Amino acid sequence: MDAPDLIARLREGDRRALARSITHVEADTAIGREILAGIYPHTGRAITIGVTGSAGVGKSTMVAALAREQRRRGRTVGIVAVDPSSPFSNGAILGDRIRMQSLTSDGGVFMRSMASRGNLGGLSEMATGVVDLMDAAGFDVIILETVGAGQDEVEVATATSTTVLVTTPAGGDEIQSMKAGLMEIAQVMVVNKSDIAGADTAVMQLKALLAIAGPRSWEPPILKVVARDDQGLDALVDAIDRHQTHVRESEHAEAERRALVQSQIVALARASIERHTLATAREQGVLAGLVEEVAARTRDPRDAAEALVEAVRLHWGREAASR
Amino acid sequence: MTTQERAIRVLIAKPGLDGHDRGAKVVARALRDAGMEVIYTGIRQTPQMIAEAALQEDVDVVGLSILSGAHLELFPRVVEELKSRGVEDVLLFAGGIIPQDDIPRVNEIGFKGVFGPGTNTNDIIEFVRNNAPQRV
Numbered sequence: 029m030d031a032p033d034l035i036a037r038l039r040e041g042d043r044r045a046l047a048r049s050i051t052h053v054e055a056d057t058a059i060g061r062e063i064l065a066g067i068y069p070h071t072g073r074a075i076t077i078g079v080t081g082s083a084g085v086g087k088s089t090m091v092a093a094l095a096r097e098q099r100r101r102g103r104t105v106g107i108v109a110v111d112p113s114s115p116f117s118n119g120a121i122l123g124d125r126i127r128m129q130s131l132t133s134d135g136g137v138f139m140r141s142m143a144s145r146g147n148l149g150g151l152s153e154m155a156t157g158v159v160d161l162m163d164a165a166g167f168d169v170i171i172l173e174t175v176g177a178g179q180d181e182v183e184v185a186t187a188t189s190t191t192v193l194v195t196t197p198a199g200g201d202e203i204q205s206m207k208a209g210l211m212e213i214a215q216v217m218v219v220n221k222s223d224i225a226g227a228d229t230a231v232m233q234l235k236a237l238l239a240i241a242g243p244r245s246w247e248p249p250i251l252k253v254v255a256r257d258d259q260g261l262d263a264l265v266d267a268i269d270r271h272q273t274h275v276r277e278s279e280h281a282e283a284e285r286r287a288l289v290q291s292q293i294v295a296l297a298r299a300s301i302e303r304h305t306l307a308t309a310r311e312q313g314v315l316a317g318l319v320e321e322v323a324a325r326t327r328d329p330r331d332a333a334e335a336l337v338e339a340v341r342l343h344w345g346r347e348a349a350s351r
Numbered sequence: 352m353t354t355q356e357r358a359i360r361v362l363i364a365k366p367g368l369d370g371h372d373r374g375a376k377v378v379a380r381a382l383r384d385a386g387m388e389v390i391y392t393g394i395r396q397t398p399q400m401i402a403e404a405a406l407q408e409d410v411d412v413v414g415l416s417i418l419s420g421a422h423l424e425l426f427p428r429v430v431e432e433l434k435s436r437g438v439e440d441v442l443l444f445a446g447g448i449i450p451q452d453d454i455p456r457v458n459e460i461g462f463k464g465v466f467g468p469g470t471n472t473n474d475i476i477e478f479v480r481n482n483a484p485q486r487v
Binding site for chain 1: 358379380382383384385388389390391392397400403404407408409436437438486487
């Protein structure tokens with residue numbers, strides 16, 4: 029199937045065409061790019077939700093509970109679940125479907141597992157693309173679950189319009205350690221596993237942290253949830269809906285949307301620059317030589333990085349001149 | 352432009368009612384360590400659930416593990432469910448307790464490889480690498 033074919037079929041809600049299109053986007057093929065360009069005008073209709081938080085806080089369980097609540101409200105749901113790749117083999121075990129059992133035979137739900145592909149980058153590129161595909165396929169709500177750490181997370185947040193940060197009562201120290209970054213991208217905060225001791229303390233800590241962050245146009249609500257038992261999900265989905273309305277209707281809405289689109293472009297550009305630069309550096313054998321010099325301590329890594337970029341720039345310059 | 356070799360995507364599932372998934376997990380892990388992306392669905396999957404997961408995940412390969420003896424009932428139904436969804440270009444293989452006498456029939460149903468107890472995981476990795484269809 030070629031791109032126009034896939035676009036037409038996925039827009040009619042053909043699940044197989046959607047699945048294959050995602051494969052193309054993940055593999056970054058020419059067809060994948062053509063599909064993304066073709067569907068973009070038809071995106072922007074879905075409620076897009078990112079769910080993030082540290083390992084073990086119950087993100088997958090939260091996503092399943094969120095999806096069930098959205099289904100109760102009659103909305104169709106697309107789910108993208110990202111699990112880490114092994115940095116050694118690049119392989120991955122993607123186990124999120126185990127926690128989504130209750131949804132696997134529901135025709136109103138489509139779930140796709142993705143591997144983070146480790147430090148090879150491009151996670152935000154892929155995630156943004158897959159969310160767009162599901163949007164164009166007509167899903168009312170799209171939930172993106174991510175691995176929960178680092179710079180990638182902040183970039184992935186640009187793929188969705190409401191980011192839900194999941195923490196637990198046991199995570200007091202962990203809340204302290206993530207003041208920056210994740211705290212700033214969250215529009216809704218959830219203390220999951222609220223049936224165990226310390227939930228109120230965790231809520232208070234989050235409140236205190238938000239107070240430090242200062243006033244802004246949207247005040248992130250902090251909610252107590254027990255995702256495993258579907259407790260507090262109604263209030264969570266209400267809060268997400270309120271944020272979506274805020275995004276679409278507040279006086280700052282247009283400015284915020286532009287800011288989001290700008291960070292999306294910047295994130296994609298950064299990924300593209302990184303990919304092209306490193307590809308050229310490898311092709312030209314620049315990297316290997318620098319590695320040797322730094323390993324022998326005859327050059328420091330910063331200087332080597334500058335030299336790499338300079339060598340790539342020169343190579344591109346020569347290429348452009350010869351055209 | 353593709354910047355890296357695309358990882359082979361494999362669905363590992365356990366159809367039917369037996370809950371013994373050690374073998375499935377060992378295979379899942381071996382394939383992961385061989386650089387593949389393995390979607391593991393857990394135990395007690397119906398043929399519909401397996402086929403729907405294979406479709407949504409657009410996997411290249413489906414591996415089923417079964418120890419209950421219901422392979423001749425369940426495997427054809429998995430193949431049927433895949434076909435009814437238009438998923439016909441996946442490599443199928445099976446593992447678990449499948450009597451020698453049943454293997455020709457299991458092959459005929461569409462399972463190109465059958466791996467019983469004692470199989471070296473390297474043989475499974477090699478089988479998957481050599482037979483997985485080219486996707487995109």
